[in-house]
Amino acid sequence: MSLEPILKRSVANWMDGSGPNADTVISSRVRLARNLAEYPFPQRMSPAQAREVLERIREAVAAVNRRANVGRLEIYDMSTLSALDRQVLVEKHLISPQHAEFKEGAGIVLRDDEAIAIMVNEEDHLRIQCLAPGFDLDQSFEMSNLVDDEFETEVAYAYCYRRGYLTACPTNVGSAMRASVMMHLPALLITGRAGRVFSAITKVGTLVRGLYGEGTEAIGNLFQISNQISLGQSEVEIVENLKDVATQIVAEERNAREYLLKETRRQLEDRVARAYGILSNARVITSGETIKLWSDVKLGLELGILESPSRRTLNELLVLTRPAFIQRLIGRELTPEERDEHRAALIREKLKRT
Numbered sequence: 256m257s258l259e260p261i262l263k264r265s266v267a268n269w270m271d272g273s274g275p276n277a278d279t280v281i282s283s284r285v286r287l288a289r290n291l292a293e294y295p296f297p298q299r300m301s302p303a304q305a306r307e308v309l310e311r312i313r314e315a316v317a318a319v320n321r322r323a324n325v326g327r328l329e330i331y332d333m334s335t336l337s338a339l340d341r342q343v344l345v346e347k348h349l350i351s352p353q354h355a356e357f358k359e360g361a362g363i364v365l366r367d368d369e370a371i372a373i374m375v376n377e378e379d380h381l382r383i384q385c386l387a388p389g390f391d392l393d394q395s396f397e398m399s400n401l402v403d404d405e406f407e408t409e410v411a412y413a414y415c416y417r418r419g420y421l422t423a424c425p426t427n428v429g430s431a432m433r434a435s436v437m438m439h440l441p442a443l444l445i446t447g448r449a450g451r452v453f454s455a456i457t458k459v460g461t462l463v464r465g466l467y468g469e470g471t472e473a474i475g476n477l478f479q480i481s482n483q484i485s486l487g488q489s490e491v492e493i494v495e496n497l498k499d500v501a502t503q504i505v506a507e508e509r510n511a512r513e514y515l516l517k518e519t520r521r522q523l524e525d526r527v528a529r530a531y532g533i534l535s536n537a538r539v540i541t542s543g544e545t546i547k548l549w550s551d552v553k554l555g556l557e558l559g560i561l562e563s564p565s566r567r568t569l570n571e572l573l574v575l576t577r578p579a580f581i582q583r584l585i586g587r588e589l590t591p592e593e594r595d596e597h598r599a600a601l602i603r604e605k606l607k608r609t
Contacts, residue, residue, distance in 0.1 A: 258331055260367070262343050262583060265575040267369035267386075272566025274389015278557040279505045281437040281477070281570065282348075282386055285395040285494070287403050288422045288431040289381040290413040296423040297360075297376045305360025305376050312375050315409035316364055325402050326366050330375070333361035339588075342579035348386075350374055371402060378423045379431075381406065390501060392434055396494050399432075419486065429486035434497045438504060441476040441554045442511035452507050460484060461500050475546035475573075480504065512558055527555030535606045539592075540599045545576050564606055575601055 269282050294300060294308055309332065316330045333341065334357065341355040349372040350363055362375035374382040383406070385398040413421040420431035427433070443449040453463050464479040480501055482493045515523050530551035533540070553569050555561040574580055576598050582589050585597055 258329075258336070258340070258365075261347075261349075261365060261369060262340055264369075265580065266567060266571035267347070269368075269370050269386040269388050270570045270573070271388055272570050274387060274391050276390035276505055277388065277566060279438055279440070279508050280390035280501065281439060282388055283390060283392045283395045284384055284386045284435050284437075285392065285399040286382060286384040286433045286435070287399055288379040288420065288424075288427045288433075289383065289403070289406070290421060290423070291380045292411040292413045294380065297378065297380060298423060300360070300376075302359040305358070307360075308380050309360045309362045309375055311410060312362065312364065312373075312381070315406055318409050319405045322405065325371065325398070325405055326368075328364050328366055328371065328373075330362055330364045333357060333363060334359075339579055339583055343577075343583055346577040346580055347574055351377060351382075353377060371398065373402070379427075390436060390505070392436065392494050392498055392501075396434070396490070400490075426484055426486075429484070430488065430490045430493060432485050432490050432493050433481050434494050435479050435481035436497070436501045438478050438480055438501070438508075439476055439550065439553060440478055440504070440508050441550050442515055443508055444476050446511045446514060448507065448511055452504060456480070456500050456504070457483075459496075459500065461497070474543070475550045477546075477550075512554070516558060523558075524555075524560055527551055527560045531555065531561060531606075534602050536603065537599045539595045540602065541595055542576060542578060542598065545572075545598060545602065549573070549576075568605060568608075572602065572605060575605065 290296060291308060291311065294304055297305065300308070313330050316328050319325065320327055341350070344350045344363065345352050345355045347369070349365065349369060351374065354361060354374050354377040358376070360376045364373035364375065365371065370386050372384050383399055383402050385395045385402060387394040415421055419429040422428055422431050440449065443452055457463065460483045462481050462483045464481065465474065482497055485493060530548040534548050534552060549569065549572055552561065556564070556566070556569065578594055581594050581597050581601065589597065
């Protein structure tokens, strides 16, 4: 299967705006770190060993596909992808920014609907991630367990009965699970309540990160909320704890939204209308300005101030307006000024259709 359809698709099912609590939670993800027992961690492997691991995973994918329990998977050698294509995969949340930096033996395993994405030879030999729309960690968890079991049938994992799964980073030792939800929290920021909420959840072992994970900024009032450690906790405990924390954040965000509607409705309506007006009419717009205005428009939609665009369209804009995706769509490298012009045109066209 060619990777081309995935690279050209601006929205996948797991970002289609459906799922529970989709007004606040964009998506849910469960990621498992796994390493092959007979090889050093990726940072210590030779190029030849890295290629061997990639080939072992290729063979495992073929075996998993023959059983057909998780849908059809395809594996791609990252060395065959351009830097632009790798960046598009980052913008679509299918690989990490670190994995986009080319190194020998790196690969990516994908299911066509993008709900399953497995990085090969990133920080660990395997980073299995399963994604679901809205607040549905249970679906992500069930699928990740199934995928994990399928691969464990084909390869021997590095595992210690005392410490659990062995990983390159000590914080992942144990279950080696990272569960996360991508949340849109504009009202907490506008009302100044975010600091208190984030401070409280970090005290119970929860991390708050930016849009693209570790080391990235929280643009567009979008945050990834995840567990901090995996040692000493079962996979079920990690998922249930994060569900409890995320449920409290959803409640806090909704309370803040109600406050804004009650106390500052006229100012809020003006803010939303201005944001929509600029997005639907601008001839030149940067990615930074786009995501800020996007956040205001999404807030207006969720509060009933706007009737359109749809959640799906807004989530699509998160990918469609990113620099690498625009350049690949246009078919050539663009200057920043050209990107800003094409971005504005794409947004106008997308909003016109809704």
